[in-house]
Amino acid sequence: MASVFQKASTFLGGSDGDGSRKQDEEGESLTTVLETDDDRSSLTILISDITELMRRRLEDTFDPKQTGSQDDHLSALVNDNGESEDLDKLSDEERERKIQKVLEKQKAELARREKEVGEEEMIALKASALEFFDSWRDAVVLRVGEVVNSRKTAEKHSKQADPELATPQPESGLEGVETDEREDTITEALVKIYPPVETALRKMSKEKRILILHSVLLLLLSLEHYNAYSRVLLLYLTTSLGLSAAVLSEDEKKVARGLLSAAEKMSADEETKKRAEENRTARKWKMGVAGVAGAALIGITGGLAAPLLASGVGTVLGGIGLGATATAGYLGALAGSGVLVGGLFGAYGAKMTSKAMEQYTRDVEDFAFVPIERPGETEIEARRLRIAIGISGWLDDKDEVVKPWRCIGPGQESFALRFELEALINLGNALTTLVTSAAWSYAKSEIIKRTVFAALSAGLWPLSLLKASHIIDNPWSIANQRAQKAGEVLADALINKAQGERPVTLVGYSLGAKVIYVCLQQLAQRKAFGLVENAVMLGAPTSSSSADWRRVRSVVAGRVVNAYSANDYILAFLYRSSSIQFGVAGLHPVLDVQGVENVDVGDLVKGHTLYRHATAPILKRIGFEDIDLREIGREEHQLAEQEKKEEEQRRTAESGAKQEGTDISVGEGEVRRMEQEVEQKNTSD
Template sequence: MASWAPKLPSFGHAKSSEKDETSLTTLLTAEQCADLTFLIATITASMRQSLLDTFTAEEAPADSKIEKSKEDALKSAPSDLDKEDKVKKERQSREEDARKELAQVEVQELKKEMLRYFDGWRGKVIGRVGEIVNSREEAKEQAKHVEGKQVQQIVKKSEAGMTSIHSLDAKDADEEKAFRNIYPPVPNALTHLDEAKRALVLHSLVLILLSLEHYSAHSRILILHLTSSLNLELSVLKKDEETVAQGLLEAASQQLNADAETKKAAEASQTSRKWKVGLAGVAGAALIGVTGGLAAPLLAAGVGSVMGGLGLGATAAAGYLGTLAGSTVLVGGLFGAYGAKMTGKAMDAYAREVEDFAFIPIHRSQDPKHQDNESRRLRVAIAVSGWLREPEEVSKPWRYIGKGTEGFALRYELEALLKLGHSLETLVTSAAWGYAKKKIIEQTVFAALSAALWPLGLLKVATIVDNPFSVAKFRAEKAGEVLADALINKVQGERPVTLVGYSLGARLIFSCLQKLADRKAFGLVENVVLLGAPCPSDATDWRRMRAVVSGRVVNVFSKQDYILGFLYRTSSVQLGVAGLQPVVGVHGVQNVDVTDLVDGHLQYRFITGSVLRKIGFEDVDVAEVKRAEAELNKQKEEEEQERRKNEKQTDGEGEDKEKLEGEVQKKSEQSIFQLMQEKTQNLDIAGFLAGGRKDNHGHEGAQAQQKSEMK
């Protein structure tokens, strides 16, 4: 499509005759344009350094739980000399292990491919910006003169900001504070401009980055750094992204409607061929829409008018967007064919690999089947639950995700997750669990794991949760691989994706990122947050994950998550468990300790929004967070009442295993019955029938739904 786009004007300072409207070169002096290109070169250099640091060993922080416990153990040696010697040898051993890991062929290959992708993206960005404001050659030359010392300072400030984020108070301003900490401003002369001009510079850069025909995760991180460096609030960028998304889709929709009418008129005319040629001449270019393509000049004019309404001239806006301004196909591709790829039949192939695999719009207004372009966004968030007690919990826990991003909940393996949820719920309200918790409450989870302190009464009933957990864990790993394939195939369009999950939802994301690393798929994922993750905490795995994430990688853990510890007691724990401890040794991984908030694995279902708000995550609905926190308090009271009731019936050691299994079975059957009812009544619980899964219960309903969509 790029070759069909009209020739768009240049906006360099040398062409003063073209300064007939507001553009970057009328807004900024030649010196300020040079400052802008140098600022972008500096920011992208710091982004590169941050990714490069991923492949250098990071010293564990002094207060790291792991290092502290190891060194405390070593200090119990008989003499001071022995203590110092043992600590020294332990550190040398860790350093040697890190060197060996980093020297592995597959690690070096991942690093090489990561840098190759990033450098290719950076070259396109700097070249495109230079083309607009001065020249490609000048911009590339400036990129060579970025000071390494300044780049290192930016990276260090960003990492320091991440490590301090979790201590923020939960106030409305947290998002802005976290934003400034994680994306520290780079000093530049443009901050002396008034705010309106700085906002227009930012808007121009959003359009210029979109002219690369994608809004990759790297592009979003660059824009965040620019927003901070231009001394603008994050809300300014988010509002601009919303407006641009709606403007692009509105112009494209108008063009598609006009194109359909043009084609209809052409087919009705006996002299259609001559008519096409004549109209093409009037338009100034081939009217591709008539022959099944696109009327590029008309779309460019529409986009320019919409974007020009934000302060830029229409010609400048269309020029900055480049080929994107002249192609409804490219605009549609940017948004994943207007959102249909994530919720339509395109997901059928994935549903065949993993039972019930589908993306569910978190907010009804963002369902492409029910709303217009106003709900479309330039960013996508995919949230994954780790266990369910009712089908609605696929999307219900994620309602706190605000509408600044296009939010989807990932539905997968419903029956397995329902069985696990009911098993966990039954276990934590049992007398055996209450008795066990009293016994180990003064111990850390790791002490309980290593010393095998779990009471015999609890071990006798362990199978009620062990089997469901093993089954669901295996299926979550498979679903993670399928998610990776879906992202690589751009079901989300050309937009950055944020992944958030708790419990086995975090395990699914872990699996997804490992597969992305295997396939060297970069620039897709903007941010990742794993809460209570039942996965290894070793540096090797997290280094691979960090390599394919452009922005934040956050590990949320609790040292007192006894349920997770119990589930992991029979698994390999020598590499650590991410949901129980910090991840050490990998630059760019942010660890958030929520021990004071979480003493039970099931609580993540309710506090995820609260945690993300406290760490300054974008687009968190405060009202929904408060609602979830109130629901958690109610849930705790109900669990405590049920536990006391059960303790009256048994001493905790003689728990009736058959009784507990019967409770799980009864709850599971009720949930499955509810699920089947909703499927057969075509209530479309989070789009079940649209997801395309066909089985003995929903085969006819799915066919009817598909026929309806075809009509």
């Protein structure tokens, strides 16, 4: 078997004993792209360097000396104190005293973090995360080495990995990037989060670099999964090769369509199944007479590639420039098994929307993944190698389950998570009534005189608002508890591979962000790694405890984004009865955890209810990789309209209260009107 694999490796891009090369007669392969030993070594070294960089960043999550961005610390200081202090205006003695106080605080904070990461649970989490990563990395390095060089060479490069980050030339940027503003933002975020690693391969022609990226994607799929770490590796490879995320995304779409089209034909073709069985039983005979090409396919795919090749996988995927034989060889067993393809896509994408999901309704009412459809796409065309799940935190109506997430672009197969409709609609009704009331208008004017944090810590809430609190507190409490349970159920669904073997991106606002937070905590507790690529939480009503966010960071392979607004007085009010010892993630940055991106969206989100209309503008700001250009302008317009509408409603309420002679600082009449309005809305819904 080893000799067959060596022949296959030679044919598909490796070298034989005397260094001679055999070219794939059916088109390009890594043999023709990587023409010299130096070229082949450059690719294996690059893969080793990238995975080493990924491992170091995972270790940084548990390093108490890694405290994240200094800008985040300054932002938190300004938000907490209301203003920053200019040390230059102090006397030498006062300045020295202030500096000494800061140093003592930093020393105490370091001791706290060291104790935090030294706890038994955190040590175990770190060990499990690194064990999973190392197992994945070994499989990747060896798989690439089998095709490009040899196992021995690949292992050597892996052990000697010492990544050197490249300095992108500002005048050239990344090739393949459009010139519009959105692409510039995405490229900037891409290079910042996944900085290019120095490699000689970047000097190759663009066509060759695209073929290298395409080939590595197929090799990763041959591991019979496409987990979150594999996807992050490809993003690093993309920037290192000077390509754009759009190139990778388009390639992923073509590969998904090719695999599913070929698998569909094979499943429908009984003759194909018969030939697959014949190949399996006659494997030894074929290995003796098939020659180099046949040996390569049989050695790598177990004799199953030929049937699926006949169904067209090589032809479909070879359209990007890679030869059909090389394509099937790189895909390995996946090229010859409709069952494996089905497993990759979660039974061809149906698992997330099938009756299998009904088992979860025992714990959470109406738990379901709702597909976000794109007009004109067939069922196969809608499939992707990646999944995105958007989660709304409160609802105006049932359509709000899906509407905020239509901004997610076509690079991912998109779903909206629907859960506890009644509870979220009741919360939405209460929120809308509260923020458009005269009582809230007065309360906000009083709170803004101080800071939101002063109001939180000292309980400086106007009497009118406290009298109206029962209108919002009960629906918030109920929905908050349901979100907790929904997060646990979502984690269970992901662990059970409802999404197949594909990476998941989670995006949510308000209690939708709480669902994501709880889900990730559950994944950490259950040591479930490689499932989630990105997690984007907007206005999260959760603790900002560094210990909790360290757990979150450990189970997300790509980006963890905390979008917050210090202007979110509604969230502060809703959180007032909870423990604020560790802060609130939706109100200020999460500190002291390396790898958490904190984004201040206070200029976009003047209040908690505006998050629903701010999803696209926020995703645009953070450089979210997949966003629908058409939806950005529409949502920006709706955000402005909603802000204007709420302000007009507040003014109308104030005017009505004054005409009736009601003192809105007490707001008795206003509270009664609010109660009646909420009751009417809930009845109509």
